[in-house]
Amino acid sequence: MDGLPGERRAAAEQGVSAPPAKARAAKPAAPAARAPYPFAAIVGQEEMLRALLIAAVDPSVGGVLVLGDRGTGKSTAVRALAALLPPMKAVEGCRFGCDPGDAAALCADCRARGRLRAIETPVPVVDLPLGATEDRVAGALDIERALAEGVKAFEPGLLARAHRGFLYIDEVNLLEDHLVDLLLDVAASGENLVEREGISIRHPARFVLVGSGNPEEGELRPQLLDRFGLCVEVRTPGDVPTRIEVIRRRDAYERDHAAFCAAWEKEQARLRRSILAARAHLSQVSVPDAALERAATLCLALGTDGLRGELTLIRTARALAALEGRDTVGDAELRAVANPALRHRLRRNPLDETSSSTRVERAVAELFGP
Amino acid sequence: MTTPGDGRADPRAAPDPGVADDQRAAAALLAVDPAGLGGAVLRGGPGPERDGWLALMRAHLPDGTPWRRMPVSVPDSRLLGGLDLAATLAAGRPVAERGVLAEADGGVLVLAMAERAAPGMAARIAGVMDAGAVALERDGIARRLPARFGLVALDEGVEEERVAAPLADRCAFHLAPMPLPAAPSLPDIAAARARLNDVRVPEEVLRALAGASLALGIDSLRAPLLALRAAIAAAALAGRDEVAAEDAARAARLVLAPRATRMPEAEQPPAEDPPPPEQAEAGEAPKGETTDAPLEDRILDAARAVLPEGILAGLGAGMRDAARRGAADGRAGLRQATPLRGRPAGTRQGALRSGARLALVETLRAAAPWQPLRRKGRTGGPKLFVKREDIRLRRFEAPQETVAIFVVDASGSAAMHRLAEAKGAVELLLADCYVRRDRVALIGFRGRAAEVLLPPTASLVRAKRSLAGLPGGGGTPLAAGLDAAREMAIACRRAGRTPLIVLLTDGRANVARDGTGGRPQAEKDALESAQPLRLAAVPALLVDTAPRPQPFAKDVAAAMGARYLPLPMADAQRLSGAVRDAAA
Numbered sequence: 001m002d003g004l005p006g007e008r009r010a011a012a013e014q015g016v017s018a019p020p021a022k023a024r025a026a027k028p029a030a031p032a033a034r035a036p037y038p039f040a041a042i043v044g045q046e047e048m049l050r051a052l053l054i055a056a057v058d059p060s061v062g063g064v065l066v067l068g069d070r071g072t073g074k075s076t077a078v079r080a081l082a083a084l085l086p087p088m089k090a091v092e093g094c095r096f097g098c099d100p101g102d103a104a105a106l107c108a109d110c111r112a113r114g115r116l117r118a119i120e121t122p123v124p125v126v127d128l129p130l131g132a133t134e135d136r137v138a139g140a141l142d143i144e145r146a147l148a149e150g151v152k153a154f155e156p157g158l159l160a161r162a163h164r165g166f167l168y169i170d171e172v173n174l175l176e177d178h179l180v181d182l183l184l185d186v187a188a189s190g191e192n193l194v195e196r197e198g199i200s201i202r203h204p205a206r207f208v209l210v211g212s213g214n215p216e217e218g219e220l221r222p223q224l225l226d227r228f229g230l231c232v233e234v235r236t237p238g239d240v241p242t243r244i245e246v247i248r249r250r251d252a253y254e255r256d257h258a259a260f261c262a263a264w265e266k267e268q269a270r271l272r273r274s275i276l277a278a279r280a281h282l283s284q285v286s287v288p289d290a291a292l293e294r295a296a297t298l299c300l301a302l303g304t305d306g307l308r309g310e311l312t313l314i315r316t317a318r319a320l321a322a323l324e325g326r327d328t329v330g331d332a333e334l335r336a337v338a339n340p341a342l343r344h345r346l347r348r349n350p351l352d353e354t355s356s357s358t359r360v361e362r363a364v365a366e367l368f369g370p
Numbered sequence: 371m372t373t374p375g376d377g378r379a380d381p382r383a384a385p386d387p388g389v390a391d392d393q394r395a396a397a398a399l400l401a402v403d404p405a406g407l408g409g410a411v412l413r414g415g416p417g418p419e420r421d422g423w424l425a426l427m428r429a430h431l432p433d434g435t436p437w438r439r440m441p442v443s444v445p446d447s448r449l450l451g452g453l454d455l456a457a458t459l460a461a462g463r464p465v466a467e468r469g470v471l472a473e474a475d476g477g478v479l480v481l482a483m484a485e486r487a488a489p490g491m492a493a494r495i496a497g498v499m500d501a502g503a504v505a506l507e508r509d510g511i512a513r514r515l516p517a518r519f520g521l522v523a524l525d526e527g528v529e530e531e532r533v534a535a536p537l538a539d540r541c542a543f544h545l546a547p548m549p550l551p552a553a554p555s556l557p558d559i560a561a562a563r564a565r566l567n568d569v570r571v572p573e574e575v576l577r578a579l580a581g582a583s584l585a586l587g588i589d590s591l592r593a594p595l596l597a598l599r600a601a602i603a604a605a606a607l608a609g610r611d612e613v614a615a616e617d618a619a620r621a622a623r624l625v626l627a628p629r630a631t632r633m634p635e636a637e638q639p640p641a642e643d644p645p646p647p648e649q650a651e652a653g654e655a656p657k658g659e660t661t662d663a664p665l666e667d668r669i670l671d672a673a674r675a676v677l678p679e680g681i682l683a684g685l686g687a688g689m690r691d692a693a694r695r696g697a698a699d700g701r702a703g704l705r706q707a708t709p710l711r712g713r714p715a716g717t718r719q720g721a722l723r724s725g726a727r728l729a730l731v732e733t734l735r736a737a738a739p740w741q742p743l744r745r746k747g748r749t750g751g752p753k754l755f756v757k758r759e760d761i762r763l764r765r766f767e768a769p770q771e772t773v774a775i776f777v778v779d780a781s782g783s784a785a786m787h788r789l790a791e792a793k794g795a796v797e798l799l800l801a802d803c804y805v806r807r808d809r810v811a812l813i814g815f816r817g818r819a820a821e822v823l824l825p826p827t828a829s830l831v832r833a834k835r836s837l838a839g840l841p842g843g844g845g846t847p848l849a850a851g852l853d854a855a856r857e858m859a860i861a862c863r864r865a866g867r868t869p870l871i872v873l874l875t876d877g878r879a880n881v882a883r884d885g886t887g888g889r890p891q892a893e894k895d896a897l898e899s900a901q902p903l904r905l906a907a908v909p910a911l912l913v914d915t916a917p918r919p920q921p922f923a924k925d926v927a928a929a930m931g932a933r934y935l936p937l938p939m940a941d942a943q944r945l946s947g948a949v950r951d952a953a954a
Binding site for chain 2: 034069070071072073075127128129130131132133135136137140141142143144146147148150152155157158170171174176196198214215216217218219236237238240243244246247248250251254255256
């Protein structure tokens, strides 16, 4: 099946060899080929953008799943997030990027360190490409060092790199099952346990899981669906002016990435400041009992399983209030986030034509009035 | 969703000079901006037309431009890259190897038999096309390799088989290659490339492309974007520094037209073909039409009462019997499931003998910690000591995926009252499939022939949609339906899946295999077509939808080795009792 003997030989002769392991930091291996499309320049798709911003303000919301048609800019938006996020503080020299301010969540290395020096570093947005192997996802024995030096060293994988940031899986519904199993466990526990080749290591791996996909190409496993706090649906815009604007901006970006990004930097900076302001404001947003009651009634009416729906609904509404500079969670916030927080938690009847979104909308209209 | 379709003019039709000119232009445009335009889907079998277009495309490319041809079955290690076995063993340290996608950087990647690309494969290629780079995270290697290329997907699909939508969506051009007259001279590609970034786009071109794509019913925003890239490339090729109307027109013909899902301001879809005259069962087939929603609900309830729960699971058990029977007949049946394909399920320790697949990285990992010990006291010798106990083999899970092929009789005799019930029954079984994560496929037969309405898919939504759109009326070409089912079942097996046929018919075959009317010949053909299914040990269920169970339907079930289940017309209560008896 391998075929192409001639080309294979050619590739072997060119021999792209691996860089020395020591030089490899816990941060992204190589810079992106070009600057990603600016987040602020994305046209329309308010629900998706808002969900991503909410996840940036409060990671405890629990991840974002973006479902939608082809060519709607799903992955563009997620990849744009990396350039938007304000930098974070991390322990200098830590390969997991531990938070120096959170003593309880330090990795074993950092706990052994005496004084922790903090450095500023970009928030990781790590791509988990289809076709990645398990050893690169979870981390494994560093073969090179083992072969050359006889040292048993752990080489961190993508999960370690995504710690405190975002892990993005495009076409998440096509991800191999054994990788899904791995993710489910880590996403639930916030910790990656590696037990292989005589290596036994655990390290913190808390990340916001972001997935995107087209439901027509396959269903998502229910357990994985459940791991996403928010689920947004994107559609192609149907009006000509919006479509023209999308094409115009995309064309400008394709012609000159650097100039386009520079032109949008002011707007990007404004968004970045609003994320920081919302984070600072988050703890001051109060959730009155009336809002809690509303949320509970809504979830009851929709028959969502367990308490996670309510919890996510409240957290998301609070993050939205913080983002919009309000001090209390009210009906407006609950209404705005009910669909992304709940639509994937409804028990599905595969024969029912009504989409989950419509069911949530109906329940919301019943409860809150039209 | 895009439906790459209409651009495929019949290649045997008299070549339209305008179309030939467009196809020639497509090769030049793609050579000017391969990565920006994504690529081209060439629909049609191998032949001088396709070779001609490829040769033309290649002639346009500057010397030294990578041109990689790739079969559709390449493993990830070759597609994306990974550890180079030979070099790693020789060097005693991990050496990375580039995959085909990275090798095609700056040039063209030709994907042969593209319609056979699995969804995972298509998604990998699409992801790399979007990023312009391979994000390699394999075998202990993390690397980002540039991979900006134009994809030429050779689509040899027949009927419903098509290039996976994610790839078709990203390829600007969809062509059915035709004989091209010899070119006077090749355009200056290098000059056009140099001009590409300076071509201005007037506002009305943007407006026109965005508006046209919408009017043609094209949802994807990639279509107008690719059309714009094509228009810019056309202007650059013509030496203009602003996109002219003719550039935009060419882009619309090449990029937008093949994706159209509706005619702008079109009125009615063409009327259904009238049923063949001899076998139009006049009394029974009053304009076979689909039902309105409330009736469908009622039917659904009725059918729900009739079909015992978990009927597909029961069939699964029968399937294993069938497999055993197949093996006894000296056929491989399902037993051929070797541990060499399917889903990778980790690795295991074991001896390396022929047929086993070595998990190289895991083997090296297992050997690595022992190297200093094994090297101790030796001078010279190999750089790497690998012992038998280090050997790790790839483990695969045998494919468990089932494809339920629904074959629905939509003839006039079935249509009047039974088609709606059959649809209800299929919907119930679909729900069953959903729970079991099976794939489903849908074949309808009526009039003179059978038609694949839905190739195997995991999307229940699509299955429901195409079922709802199934019209009724016409004769009953049962033999054609059985043949179509057999073909699809065999194709499923070839793809490593387990087929399962659910045939819903009233058994009143009256159209023979060649499309002519006449009951005796039709019944003979139907029995003949049923036999191979039994011989191939394809598990099957025949649901008899006739008002009264038909002896002939029973004969067909016996001939194809299917379980027989009548779905009689009566109230749900009586029915469910009767069926429970029959199913017991």
